[in-house]
Amino acid sequence: xLTTLIRVIKSGWFNxxxxxxxxxxxxxxxxxxxxxxxxLLLINVLVNSLTxxxxxxxxxxxxxxxxxxxxxxxxxxxxxxxxxxxxxVEYVSTKEALxxxxxxxxxxxxxxxxxxxxxxxxxxxxxxxxxxxTSQYESIVGFFNQEDYLEIVDxxxxxxxxxxxxxxxxxxxxxxxxxxxxxxxxxxxxxxxAFNTIRLTIYSSRKEIKVMxxxxxxxxxxxxxxxxxxxxxxxxxxxxxxxxxxPLLWYFSPKITTYLPGTxxxxxxxxxxxxxxxxxLAIGVALGSISSIIAIRRYLDV
Amino acid sequence: MIVFKKVxxxxxxDCQALVNINLLIKDGEFVSIAGRSGAGKSTLIRLLIKEExxxxxxxxxxxxxxxxxxxxxxxLWRRQIGMVFQDFRLLPNKTAYExxxxxxxxxxxxxxxxxxxxxxxxxLVNLTERAEHFPNQLSGGEQQRIAIARALxxxxxxxxxxxxxxxxxxxxxxxxxxxxxxxxxxGTVVILSTHDRDIINGxxxxxITLEKGKIIKDDPNGKYILF
Numbered sequence: 001x002l003t004t005l006i007r008v009i010k011s012g013w014f015n016x017x018x019x020x021x022x023x024x025x026x027x028x029x030x031x032x033x034x035x036x037x038x039x040l041l042l043i044n045v046l047v048n049s050l051t052x053x054x055x056x057x058x059x060x061x062x063x064x065x066x067x068x069x070x071x072x073x074x075x076x077x078x079x080x081x082x083x084x085x086x087x088x089v090e091y092v093s094t095k096e097a098l099x100x101x102x103x104x105x106x107x108x109x110x111x112x113x114x115x116x117x118x119x120x121x122x123x124x125x126x127x128x129x130x131x132x133x134t135s136q137y138e139s140i141v142g143f144f145n146q147e148d149y150l151e152i153v154d155x156x157x158x159x160x161x162x163x164x165x166x167x168x169x170x171x172x173x174x175x176x177x178x179x180x181x182x183x184x185x186x187x188x189x190x191x192x193x194a195f196n197t198i199r200l201t202i203y204s205s206r207k208e209i210k211v212m213x214x215x216x217x218x219x220x221x222x223x224x225x226x227x228x229x230x231x232x233x234x235x236x237x238x239x240x241x242x243x244x245x246x247p248l249l250w251y252f253s254p255k256i257t258t259y260l261p262g263t264x265x266x267x268x269x270x271x272x273x274x275x276x277x278x279x280x281l282a283i284g285v286a287l288g289s290i291s292s293i294i295a296i297r298r299y300l301d302v
Numbered sequence: 303m304i305v306f307k308k309v310x311x312x313x314x315x316d317c318q319a320l321v322n323i324n325l326l327i328k329d330g331e332f333v334s335i336a337g338r339s340g341a342g343k344s345t346l347i348r349l350l351i352k353e354e355x356x357x358x359x360x361x362x363x364x365x366x367x368x369x370x371x372x373x374x375x376x377x378l379w380r381r382q383i384g385m386v387f388q389d390f391r392l393l394p395n396k397t398a399y400e401x402x403x404x405x406x407x408x409x410x411x412x413x414x415x416x417x418x419x420x421x422x423x424x425x426l427v428n429l430t431e432r433a434e435h436f437p438n439q440l441s442g443g444e445q446q447r448i449a450i451a452r453a454l455x456x457x458x459x460x461x462x463x464x465x466x467x468x469x470x471x472x473x474x475x476x477x478x479x480x481x482x483x484x485x486x487x488x489g490t491v492v493i494l495s496t497h498d499r500d501i502i503n504g505x506x507x508x509x510i511t512l513e514k515g516k517i518i519k520d521d522p523n524g525k526y527i528l529f
Contacts (some may be wrong), residue, residue: 007407018395211391214351216381216456217408218374261315 005273007219012228019028020203023233026201030237030287033194034280035244040183041279042249042265046256047179049263050173058134058165060158062144063124066094066151069123074151077127085136085142090128097123124154134169191287198230198291206299223296230292234284241284245269304350304460304491309359311345311515319345321515322358327493329459330488334502336526337512343432343495346512347464350493351383352376381409384453384490388465390445392437398448399424399433405455423451423513427481444472450481460491467498474503499526 016023064073073091074192080089092100098121105111116124131137144150158165200210205226212222246269253266269276306325312318320342325334335343348354349361352368360367363382371379392401402423406416424430424490427447437445446466453461463482467475479501486492496502502509509524510517 003413004407004410011404011407015395144334207391208393208395211393211403212378212408214353214380214385214391215408215452216377216404217404221377221408270469 004221008224009228012232015201015225016229016232022201022204026197026233027237028204029197030233030284031244032192032239033190033287034237034241034283036190037187038241038245038276038280038285039129040186042124042269044179044183045268046260046263046265047175050260051139051175053260053262054168054281055134058068058137058168059128059130060137060141060156060161060165061092061126061128062156063154064152065079065154066124067181068125068271072152073127075123080129080140081128085131085133085140086238087130087132089130092128092223094121094123094125097121097125104233132271134165134172139166194287195291195294198233199295201229202292202295202299209296209299210302213300219300223293226292227289231285231290232288234286234288235281238277238280238284241280285287303362303364305362305495306346307360307362309349309361310404311342311349311354312357314423315375315519318515320349320356321517322505323515325517325520326408327508329491330486330489332483332492332505332507333494334505334509334525335493335512336497336509338497341512342515343497343512344464345515346515347462347495349382350462351385377408381456382459384450384456384458384461386449386461386463386466388435388468388470390442390449391467391507392449392452395461397434397436398429398440399469401437401448405452419455423454424447426454426484427451432447441474442470443477446470446478450485451494452477454485454490458490460493461485462493464495465497466494467496467501478491479505510518 070093077089077091080086098274101123102112102115129140131140137158141156142157144153208225210223214220249266249269253269257264304324304325304327309320309323310318311320323346335346335429337343344353349356350368352371355369360369363379368379392398393404397405399420402420403416404420412420421430421433424433427450429447429451430442432440432444432448437448440448446469447486450461450463450466461482462481466482467478470478482492482494483505494501506523508528509519509521511519511521511524511526
């Protein structure tokens with residue numbers, strides 16, 4: 001058994017080495033495939049972080065009438081946190097609101113002056129709420145429709161921003177959906193190209209496979225070397241793809257960051273280098289071996 | 303011992319390649335199968351190595367009906383027959399040595415057997431010095447001799463040669479024929495299909511003559527009788 005395995009591997013290795021042109025062609029196509037799949041995954045990461053960023057910017061603020069006690073608001077906050085739809089609730093007290101306001105408008109003298117002339121703090125305290133998903137804001141707003149709350153809530157800015165929020169939400173949703181469909185189609189295309197390349201390399205050896213069978217090789221003994229060859233293609237192709245991607249990302253990632261702040265593909269790539277490489281390796285090996293097994297089947301029937 | 307029992311082969315659309323063939327080949331025999339192109343020689347051989355199945359009838363090796371051999375037993379059966387083809391069919395990516403070794407590796411023979419037998423086989427076909435050459439670096443005659451060495455690697459009971467000299471010049475042809483006779487003298491059944499009159503007349507062995515898929519003559523010391 002072990003001897004057979006060693007023979008099969010050796011034979012596959014020799015085939016690979018002696019068919020330099022064919023191997024080079026197959027490897028270049030496969031590394032392109034792996035390269036495309038990896039790039040598509042990275043683009044997906046980009047789209048995801050982009051939409052998450054976008055989603056993160058969406059929140060609603062609920063303003064409470066002046067004079068509402070802090071305890072009352074904190075009670076509401078505790079109620080809100082219990083809701084499944086709510087991701088986070090941040091309490092902004094009147095003092096904090098004032099501080100933020102001053103910070104924001106410190107260059108506007110007129111505004112600062114008129115603020116100084118006021119005796120009391122005119123700003124209302126508020127809760128700023130983020131939902132798990134953008135579609136859930138409507139129901140969170142519904143929460144405040146209870147009678148107890150109607151008296152103390154002054155306004156909810158969702159109602160003003162509703163159109164923007166729903167539009168943003170639908171953009172996020174569509175982007176993700178279209179993104180994953182395009183991703184899937186492109187990945188399938190890349191896989192088909194690689195599969196057909198392997199099929200051609202095996203087609204060119206169909207007579208050999210027949211001869212092997214006729215001189216007494218079992219199916220596995222005839223098939224084995226081709227699978228080994230396919231696996232070697234996969235491993236080398238994965239390595240090549242990695243070597244290509246590294247400098248490309250190093251160069252392009254800062255440029256992408258300028259356009260889309262908050263995304264750093266190169267950093268993502270570096271931190272996930274090992275798992276990405278293992279993924280590429282798995283794609284390469286699976287593609288090489290499974291394509292070989294499927295492609296060789298029809299020639300074994302002798 | 304090989305027995306063909308009422309064997310017919312009909313290809314699609316009513317092309318009768320073999321009609322009711324009854325045949326017995328005894329151990330140690332040298333049998334030539336003669337006939338024009340299309341007479342059914344190759345079909346007979348393809349049925350024997352189970353490259354194809356007969357439409358009717360049975361083929362026996364000793365007492366085994368090879369028609370009912372399971373797929374997993376096929377390699378074992380093929381290792382009992384050595385095959386030599388008109389177009390040599392060597393593996394192009396393997397050297398002469400590796401081509402012979404491949405048959406033994408496929409048969410699961412241990413490495414020490416391979417190291418011992420392959421040089422002997424190369425010596426038998428007189429190509430020791432060409433061991434490391436690839437098929438495309440060998441002449442036609444040399445390739446065919448390597449193919450014969452490969453066919454013998456399993457120490458088969460039967461060597462089947464389908465037009466082995468069809469692509470060779472006169473000198474190489476006789477070298478191959480002499481080699482086949484030598485193999486036969488060592489105890490292997492040789493089945494040689496050919497349409498070459500000179501070979502058959504020069505052999506003075508059993509000749510089975512086929513025409514239009516039928517055996518028209520079976521002569522223990524035959525001559526080529528077709529014109």
